[in-house]
Amino acid sequence: MTLPRERVGTRPAGLRPIWLLAGLLAVLLALVAGLAFGSVSLPPAGVAAELLNLIPGVRLHSGLSERDIAIVTELRLPRVILGLLVGSMLALAGAAYQGVFRNPLADPHLLGVAAGAGLGVTMVIAFRSTAGEATANLPFGVPFAAFAGALIAVALTWLLGAAGGRDRSPATLILAGVAVSSFLAAAQTYVMQQHVDTLREVYSWLLGRLATAGWHDVLLILPYAAVTGAIVLSQRRELDVLTVGDEEATGLGLHPQRSRYLLIVAASLGTAAAVSVSGLIGFVGIIVPHTMRLLAGPSYRSILPLSFLFGGAFLALADLLARTAGGAAEIPIGVVTAFFGAPFFIVVLRTTRTAAP
């Protein structure tokens, strides 16, 4: 409608290259640190060289022994990759939920995801102990139960939220999520109370861990992570438009309900996948997106990709702390994320007043 002219100079909000670079560096740093440190510490330069050697055609001399190489590529690499993926999913899903519900407190545990996964896992662990070793190796182990539980809970929340009528509002869905969560949590408490002998195992899962990670878990979550990442990131501009409310977004030519459902399904899928392999890791979904919002601006075009990158880096580093700081015994990673995440977030909140949410 207008001929492009000399522009006044204001650039549209979006992902600044400097932040993208910082995010990629953070991921790289977390990757190398996660591979180099642990019960055996290895030189980071050598680890980085071994990492490059994984690229076909690259042959560098790392100076690591056969045993060290095995530690890096077979023991630590899958765990670090898993940490990156889980962190990315939780942070990305958190950012998406906050945008969809226009609620800064929304996080992946909303909508009953956590409670559903918790009940699924509790039931499997409890009934496995009852049924004995025979069922221990069945394919529907803990991750499957968590995944199924999370998805069933989200579906329940969905149906309950729909009972309000055609014009279900974001608030209706959140209320439904609270109701479903309470119900499932009560069911979980009941099952736990009936199987006191399994309390320790259930709690260790509930507090979150990447301990038993192997390539199997990485492959399990990878397709979901890819689908979730692609869908959520594709909706970044829509999320910016949704900040003006459904009616105005409709007036601007969007289909707010459709975008919202698409995002909820994608984010819940990613969360369920993450929860199924790592247990319940809190704080990442709230802290990472808000930190990005405060540092890099309120546009979802920067919040979403940066949450993806920094969320992964944050969790991989948290896992590094979880397995090194406590000596012989691993600290549950959920404890680490909350212990370091909360004070860090308070510092960010108090020092950056310009872009408070």
Next chain:
Amino acid sequence: MKRDLSAVGGGPGSAGAGVAGAGPLRPAVFVRGLRVRLERALIVDGIDLEVANGEWVTVIGPNGAGKSTALRAIGGLLPFDGTVELGGTAVERLPRRERAKTVATVTQAPVVPSAMRVFDYVLLGRTPYVPPLGRESAADLAAVDEVLEALDLERFAGRRLDTLSGGERQRVFLARALAQGARILLLDEPTSALDIGHQQEVLELVDRLRAERGLTVLATMHDLTTAGEYADRIVLLSAGRVVASGPPATVLTEENLAEHYRVRVRVIEGEHGPLVVPVRG
């Protein structure tokens, strides 16, 4: 698609709309038998309304008469029964994006997203032009620059919208609507949050833009004097129906207002239209 409605093109209530009935030129806004229900309650009960191209029509009426609801339905934001045509096409047949390029609505109290800059807010107006999964083109950014300049908002471009005053915000809301490039502007109480100085400023601006860009304006307003001064025609709604319509002087009469607003007023002849002064009963 093409229904023969030319016979009613210059129907009742379009006294000032000479263009409307003239041949193939359809009125910008054409409404027949509009009914809207909210939560099963009938809010708008059979409204007929026309706005010719380039015309300014203001809908008035007491609280709860259905002004805003009618406006939202005409903008395609609410389901309705009846006929609503924008530029000759039924609004429900317009794809969402096309509709957004045809009609822009400034709601009564637009949501102010926290921390969003004025430039980005106005850029949201270009949403119907941005392809899905795409990003704004240079033409979109230029359109925003142009609108900001026209509304004297350039110096606010980098400011956060939530730090602006009421009058400045209203200009930004208008800027977003203009950036949509739509020929039809629906303004729901565009001045209700402003002092009289800023009311006049905003309405003068709308009138100027209407002339410069050939816009069609359909507004709702509470202030009757102001409504009369700026509109070509006034439509008086009461209980969801049109009870009077025509040039301001014929609608803003002491009898009409006494009957439908239950108020005693004195109407004085003014330079640009009747001046309505409430008198203590």
